[in-house]
Amino acid sequence: MTPDILFLRVFCDANGNHGNVLGVVRDGRAFPGEESRQALARELGLSETVFIDDAHRGIVDIYTPGVRLPFAGYPLVGVAWLLGLERLELPVGSIPVRRADGFTWISARAEWVPPRTLRQYGSTQEVDALEAPEPGEWVYAWAWQDEAAGRVRARGFPGRGDGINEDEATGAAALLLADRLGRAVAVTQGRGSQIMAAPGSDGTTHIGGRVCAVEKPAC
Incomplete structure (x- = not known):
């Protein structure tokens, strides 16, 4: 079965140009282990690919073509825009989300x-x-x-x-x-x-x- 993947352009300009392309796997259950997720991220060849594990609670998992990431900026802004939640949940902590004037914002700690x-x-x-x-x-x-x-x-x-x-x-x-x-x-x-x-x-x-x-x- 072909996985349900949505592609987003994150940090684009006002005309929708530029930005970094993000792959979002809508149903992370289709890739239940780290090995299969890493393989897909490598196949897509994007800077990051996000797997949504719980769309209602905002639980997501982030991969580059080579490694799993505990935190990343542009994937979280992209998936926050997509899910429309007030928070995302990662192993590092809870990520508040807000929206204003066409922008999607997240808040996180530098560490x-x-x-x-x-x-x-x-x-x-x-x-x-x-x-x-x-x-x-x-x-x-x-x-x-x-x-x-x-x-x-x-x-x-x-x-x-x-x-x-x-x-x-x-x-x-x-x-x-x-x-x-x-x-x-x-x-x-x-x-x-x-x-x-x-x-x-x-x-x-x-x-x-x-x-x-x-x-x-x-x-």
Whole structure:
């Protein structure tokens, strides 16, 4: 039986362009073990694939083509938009969700973000000129586009050696950047993905953006 998979474009712009494509398996029971889920994520070849284990309680499971993740930003924003719940449940904790002005937001703690190296550059031109590095550390390269306005230019290089040399939009890294800077940022990542992030008042950081459904997993 063909699995019921929906593809979403997360952190797209106002016209539905750009963004990172996410695969969502609507019924996680079709893939009951980690091995089968990892195999599907590898077959799809997307930055992340989410398996919905309980659509009513918001219990989800996240995979890259190579590993299972305890937390990730853009998959959670995407599945939050899809399910329409007030919370998602992950092993790391409960993820509050809100919606406003066409944006879907989640709130999470910076310590939940897997290791990322935030590497600041002096200009957006330097960031644009970067080549994807060899597999190694996960690098989030960024520069101020307009520091006073909180506008950032960024690119994400997972360094995992799983075929994803550059991530088009990475909510977890934007969350970590906003937490480190202690201020709200509006990030343009990759070819034009739009990510919003801002520290909260309770020790969490909010990340948000637009989401739309797409016909097939193409960026």
